[in-house]
Amino acid sequence: MRILIANSGHFYSTKSVGEAYFRAFKRLGHETVLYELSKWLEDFRVSCRITDSVKEIKYNQEETEKKSIEFATLGLLKTAITFEPDLIIFITAANIPQDIPICLHKIGFNNLVVILLDEPQETDLSLEKSWLFNYVFTNDKNTIEVHKENTNRHANYFSDPMFGNSPFVVEYLPTAVDFELVAGVACESLPSRYQSDVLISGSIYPERLQWLIKNKPTLSKFNTLIVGRTRAQYNDSWLKMVFQNNLLPYEEFFKYELGAKICIDLPRNEAVSYPHGPKNSRGIKASNLSPRIYEMGLAGCLIFTNDSRDDIKKLFPDGSYVIYNDDNLEEKLKYYLEHEDERKKMTELARDCVIENHTYLKRAEQILNITGDTEGYSWQQAMEHKGEVTNRTVVDRFGHLWRDNFVANKSAILECAKMNDLKKAHEDKIGIVVSAGPSLEYTLKKLIEVYDQYKNRIVLIATNEAYKILTKFDVIPNYFMIVHPEENQFKRQIDGAEIYSKTDLLLSSVVHPSVYKTWPKDKIRFFHTQANMQINKDLLQEISLPEIMGGISVATVAAGALVYMGVKKIIFVGQDFAYSWNRKYIKTPLKASEAASKVVMVANDLNGNAVLTDLSLSQSRDILIKMANHLKDVQFINASEAGILHGGNIIIKKLDEIFVENDILLNVA
Numbered sequence: 001m002r003i004l005i006a007n008s009g010h011f012y013s014t015k016s017v018g019e020a021y022f023r024a025f026k027r028l029g030h031e032t033v034l035y036e037l038s039k040w041l042e043d044f045r046v047s048c049r050i051t052d053s054v055k056e057i058k059y060n061q062e063e064t065e066k067k068s069i070e071f072a073t074l075g076l077l078k079t080a081i082t083f084e085p086d087l088i089i090f091i092t093a094a095n096i097p098q099d100i101p102i103c104l105h106k107i108g109f110n111n112l113v114v115i116l117l118d119e120p121q122e123t124d125l126s127l128e129k130s131w132l133f134n135y136v137f138t139n140d141k142n143t144i145e146v147h148k149e150n151t152n153r154h155a156n157y158f159s160d161p162m163f164g165n166s167p168f169v170v171e172y173l174p175t176a177v178d179f180e181l182v183a184g185v186a187c188e189s190l191p192s193r194y195q196s197d198v199l200i201s202g203s204i205y206p207e208r209l210q211w212l213i214k215n216k217p218t219l220s221k222f223n224t225l226i227v228g229r230t231r232a233q234y235n236d237s238w239l240k241m242v243f244q245n246n247l248l249p250y251e252e253f254f255k256y257e258l259g260a261k262i263c264i265d266l267p268r269n270e271a272v273s274y275p276h277g278p279k280n281s282r283g284i285k286a287s288n289l290s291p292r293i294y295e296m297g298l299a300g301c302l303i304f305t306n307d308s309r310d311d312i313k314k315l316f317p318d319g320s321y322v323i324y325n326d327d328n329l330e331e332k333l334k335y336y337l338e339h340e341d342e343r344k345k346m347t348e349l350a351r352d353c354v355i356e357n358h359t360y361l362k363r364a365e366q367i368l369n370i371t372g373d374t375e376g377y378s379w380q381q382a383m384e385h386k387g388e389v390t391n392r393t394v395v396d397r398f399g400h401l402w403r404d405n406f407v408a409n410k411s412a413i414l415e416c417a418k419m420n421d422l423k424k425a426h427e428d429k430i431g432i433v434v435s436a437g438p439s440l441e442y443t444l445k446k447l448i449e450v451y452d453q454y455k456n457r458i459v460l461i462a463t464n465e466a467y468k469i470l471t472k473f474d475v476i477p478n479y480f481m482i483v484h485p486e487e488n489q490f491k492r493q494i495d496g497a498e499i500y501s502k503t504d505l506l507l508s509s510v511v512h513p514s515v516y517k518t519w520p521k522d523k524i525r526f527f528h529t530q531a532n533m534q535i536n537k538d539l540l541q542e543i544s545l546p547e548i549m550g551g552i553s554v555a556t557v558a559a560g561a562l563v564y565m566g567v568k569k570i571i572f573v574g575q576d577f578a579y580s581w582n583r584k585y586i587k588t589p590l591k592a593s594e595a596a597s598k599v600v601m602v603a604n605d606l607n608g609n610a611v612l613t614d615l616s617l618s619q620s621r622d623i624l625i626k627m628a629n630h631l632k633d634v635q636f637i638n639a640s641e642a643g644i645l646h647g648g649n650i651i652i653k654k655l656d657e658i659f660v661e662n663d664i665l666l667n668v669a
Contacts, residue, residue, distance in 0.1 A: 003032045004085035006076055008094040016250045017117060017360075018091045020178040024364035027180070035079050037095055080104060087371060089113040093129050101132035105158060110134060110166050111371060117175065119143040120284035131157070134166060135371055137173035140288040141311075144170050171370055174315065177294035179359040182254045194259035196225040197337055199301065200266060201253055202292050204230035204243075208266045212239065218330040222337070227256045257292075257299035261337060264324075265293055265305040287311050294358045297350035302336055302343050304329075315358065320350035401485040402510040409509060409526070410543060412516055416524040419506070419546045419564075426459045427566035432573060433558045434477070436465040439642040440574030444473070447573055451475045459567060461506070463554040466574060476502050481561065482515055483508040483529060483554045506561060509545055529557055549627065553577070553620030559627060559636070569635045576643025577621040578605065578613040605642045613644060621645055 003025050007018035015036070022034040077100065080088060088104065090096060093114050101112055114133040116126050119140035130136045131150035138144060147170045158166040198219065200212070209232050212219070216238055226243040234240075257263055267290060287310040296303045303321040305312055312321060324332050336343045434440070434447070447470075451460070462470050462477040470477055480503050505519045509526050516524050528547045548564055550556030555575050562570050621644055628636040638645045 001030050001086040002083060003030050004035060004080055004083055004088045005032065006035045006088065006090045006093075006096070007037050008090070008092040008096070016178065017115070017175070020176070020181065020360040021089065021091070021115075021364060023178075023180050024360040027361060028364055028368070033079065033083055033085070035076050037076070076100065077103060080109065081107065085109070087111045087113060089115065089367070090133070091115055092117055092126070093133075094125070096129070098129065098132060101129075105166065113137065113367065113371065115139075115173065116143075119288065120146075120280045120282075120286055122279045123284060124279040124281050130170075131168070134168060135367075136168075136170045137367065137370075138170065139173065139175050140284075140286055141172040142284050142287050144172055146282065146284065169370065173363060173366060174288060174311065174358070175291040175294065176358045176360045176363045177291070177298050177354055178250060179298065179355065179361065182251055182295075182298070190255060190259045194255045195223075196256070196260045197223040197262065198333060199225050199227065199256055199260035199263045201227045201256055201263065202266070202290065204228045204232070204245075206230075206232045209234060211266060212243075215326060215329060218333070221330065222333060225256065225260070227253065253292075254295055254299060257295050257301055260299070260301040261343065262304055262333060263292070263296040263299075263301040265290055265296070265303060267306065267309055289315065294354050297347075297354035297358070300347045300351055302347050303350060304332070316353055317349055320346055320353060322346075401512075405485050405510045405512055408513045409511070409516075412513070412521070412524075413509060413526045413543055413545070416516070416521045416526060417504070419525040419527045422525065422561075422565050423546070424566035426562070427568070429457060429459045429567060430454075431559075431562035431565070431567035431570040432458055432460045433463065433555055433562070433570060433575065434460065434466045434470060434573045435463050435555050435575040436469060437574040437576030437578065437640060437643055439576050439640050440466065440469065442642075443573050443640065444469070448473055448475055459562065459565065461558045461561065463558050467503075471498055478502070479504050479506050479558075479561070481506040481554055481558050482511055483557050485510050485512055487512040487514050506558075508557070509543070527561070529560075550623065553617070553623070556620055556623045556627065559624060563627075563631060563634055568633065569637065571637045571639050572624075572645065573639050575624075575638065575640050575645055576605070577617040577645055578643050605644055606638075606640075606646055618644065 005018050005022050005025070007015055018034060018036070022032055025032040076096075088109055088111065090101075090113065093101075104112060112133045113135040114126075114130060114137070116122075116130070116136065116138045119126065119138045120143050123143050123146060126138075127146060127150065130147045131153040136147050136150075138147060151168050154166070154168040200219075202208075204212070204226070209230060212226065213234070213236060216236070219242075220238055224242050226239070227248065228245070229247045230245060234243075267286065289305075289309055289311045293303060293305065293312070293316075297316070297320070303316075304324050305321060306325060307323050312323075322332055322336065432447075432450075451458070459479070460470075460475075460477045461479045461481055463481050467477060467480045482505070485508075501520070501523070503523070505516065505524045507515060507524060507526050509528050526545055528545045529550065546564060548557055548560040550558075550560035555572065559570055559572075624636070624645065628634075
């Protein structure tokens with residue numbers, strides 16, 4: 001389905017929320033467009049300043065704001081008409097004039113959604129607009145009944161048959177954490193400026209500033225950092241030393257939370273909205289949690305919150321946060337800083353809860369379930385149909401490269417050694433596929449011992465960056481396999497590694513031509529993969545090469561190559577199909593651009609821990625399991641320390657359980 005997201009025009013913080021929902025719906029397989037109102041607003045304001053300078057036109061500030069909003073929202077209407085979305089989502093709709101939703105209704109759009117983020121602090125304003133939408137999602141459950149008061153107003157206005165069926169639904173939707181954006185940030189590599197014992201982050205409203213000054217005697221006893229933005233005046237010397245008064249990007253806030261041991265949540269006063277004064281005339285008590293709470297949980301710092309918000313007890317499990325008050329704050333800070341093991345157990349509980357329940361991916365699913373717009377696929381359906389999705393993505397991304405590379409490789413294929421010579425060449429050996437998953441770091445020592453003792457009885461294939469790691473420790477693989485068609489991938493895998501005469505290079509026929517230029521031709525062997533043959537069968541059949549089973553992941557192709565070589569027992573090491581290990585963030589962060597191209601998700605590893613993976617990796621895991629189930633005469637053994645490779649007839653064993661004394665392989669059947 002098609003989804004149009006209209007950001008309200010505020011830079012902070014609705015801009016980041018709109019972008020998070022944009023990524024979430026994209027990951028769920030929906031065609032999504034983000035209309036950023038702030039860009040249009042600024043463009044018009046700039047044009048006003050320019051034209052004013054040459055005396056062509058002159059607006060006062062109020063007129064400029066009005067004209068800029070008119071200009072920006074007309075662009076929104078044009079986008080809706082040309083894009084024809086099935087769902088239009090407004091983030092707060094703060095800068096959206098009433099006639100825009102009405103106009104959209106008249107055009108025929110009856111799936112208008114508004115996501116309210118500042119309830120109940122701004123309920124007076126949102127109540128004047130919520131009746132214009134079909135679905136109202138409020139971040140505070142105590143305002144649900146208030147917005148339901150608009151039911152009759154909505155029904156009366158949109159009763160004309162021209163509006164068609166126009167439902168009015170009000171639901172509770174808490175805020176969340178942008179997991180996909182910050183998933184790759186590594187705590188271990190954070191500079192010291194991000195490190196603290198106690199952190200307070202977010203907008204420092206006047207009542208929060210008063211709390212900080214009041215609790216200065218306690219906070220000043222610890223390594224405390226305060227990060228956020230305030231317009232309030234303060235002259236306190238301690239505050240000036242520890243307070244970084246800046247408007248920071250989302251990811252930057254998260255780095256400070258990653259570097260903190262304890263984060264103190266300071267809920268907003270529900271009676272006050274800044275900078276324009278009170279907008280909660282009914283005095284509605286707030287129950288919602290600050291978005292920072294979810295970030296704290298994901299970051300692994302211990303959440304300190306007071307008992308003023310009911311949602312903390314409903315959205316987080318007992319034992320994952322600390323309730324404090326001004327009287328016991330110092331005592332509790334000191335206790336949990338001194339009891340690191342207890343603190344870490346609590347932070348792990350909070351982190352697992354956030355990953356499982358409080359991401360924008362989960363919120364996007366909730367919206368689709370309530371609006372009834374689940375065309376495309378839900379996350380669960382995406383997992384069921386991930387093969388089709390991933391294959392389409394792979395073909396779209398690499399199809400042209402496969403064709404171009406194969407044409408460029410033709411002459412080299414004919415000149416190099418033959419893969420056919422390896423058919424059933426290792427029937428008497430045990431195969432080991434080594435990948436560079438996060439757990440390789442923990443298995444490497446045992447692998448080196450195995451290699452030193454049994455090198456003549458094993459055939460070892462290194463994939464991707466595992467070759468560089470193994471050769472660094474004088475573990476020389478029999479084969480180094482590459483299937484990726486992009487040049488930069490090979491350079492990353494081989495950069496800094498030595499080329500060994502005992503290692504043959506096994507190449508897919510569609511790899512980049514630069515790959516084999518670094519290797520002796522008599523040590524290079526080409527093959528076709530089943531995945532390549534499905535897409536380029538007519539082209540690839542021009543040269544006869546062995547067709548190796550497997551696809552998507554190089555590890556599955558390596559397993560297929562060992563089967564081709566006659567190997568009957570195949571052991572996988574470092575094959576995690578995941579980016580992280582044992583709840584630890586990956587050491588090499590995913591860049592935002594990389595994360596945007598992946599369907600980042602969370603899965604349970606062999607030990608029941610939450611790990612990061614993606615749709616492509618999970619499909620590769622499933623392909624390997626299918627191979628194991630299909631090849632009844634081949635034994636597949638997972639000797640990785642972690643990862644998500646389980647199921648089917650794959651047997652979970654650690655290396656030190658497989659290799660003992662002089663017997664290379666125990667009977668693990």
